[in-house]
Amino acid sequence: MRVIAGSARRIPLKTVEGLDTRPTTDRIKETLFNMIQNRLSQTTFLDCFAGSGAIGIEALSRGASLGVMIEENQKAAACIRQNLKATRLEDKSVVMVCDVLTGLKRLEDKGYRFDTIFMDPPYRMEWEKRVLSYLRDSSLIHEETLIITEAALETDFSYTESMGFSAVKTKTYKTNKHIFLEKQAD
DSSP states (O other), X not given: OBOOSSTTTTOBOOOOTTSSOOOOOHXXXXXXXXXXXXXXXXXXXXXXXXXXXXXXXXXXXXTOSEEEEEOOOHHHHHHHHHHHHHHTOGGGEEEEOSOHHHHHHHHHHTTOOOSEXXXXXXXXXXXXXXXXXXXXXXXXXXXXXXXXXEEETTOOOGGGGGGTEEEEEEEEOSSEEEEEEEEOOO
């Protein structure tokens, strides 16, 4: 696994052995970032369930001014810090070691707002629904915030409209998909 493009291009990234993580493949990561590249310059990026930090680091490498990564596992968070050091992106990042809902609350309490939020939660556990439920009334997002969720192919997102989100795009791969959501205009 490596950084695909930007200031840290081609720098290899470490992952934690043996964890139940599913690092997003370079091919899927490249497709994702080709789709959102024009939205990244000087923006704030939140990577929930960050794992190795590869998605947040890619966003920073491609021009995001701030990357916040939330990861509950201590070993994975240490891996994120090593990857940030290797890519020389530590000064533009924040690593939070806590569960995602606690992290969101802490960020909200500190007045953060994000232009892009990415989440790759454990599949089939409805974490995406819990996070979206929190974000629905949160000051962490604004009307143009793009929320990207990586999920298993069969994951149902039909509930998002009733939560006040519009699905603006879905990208399907062989084994998973990305759903792109925005807050509905009031």
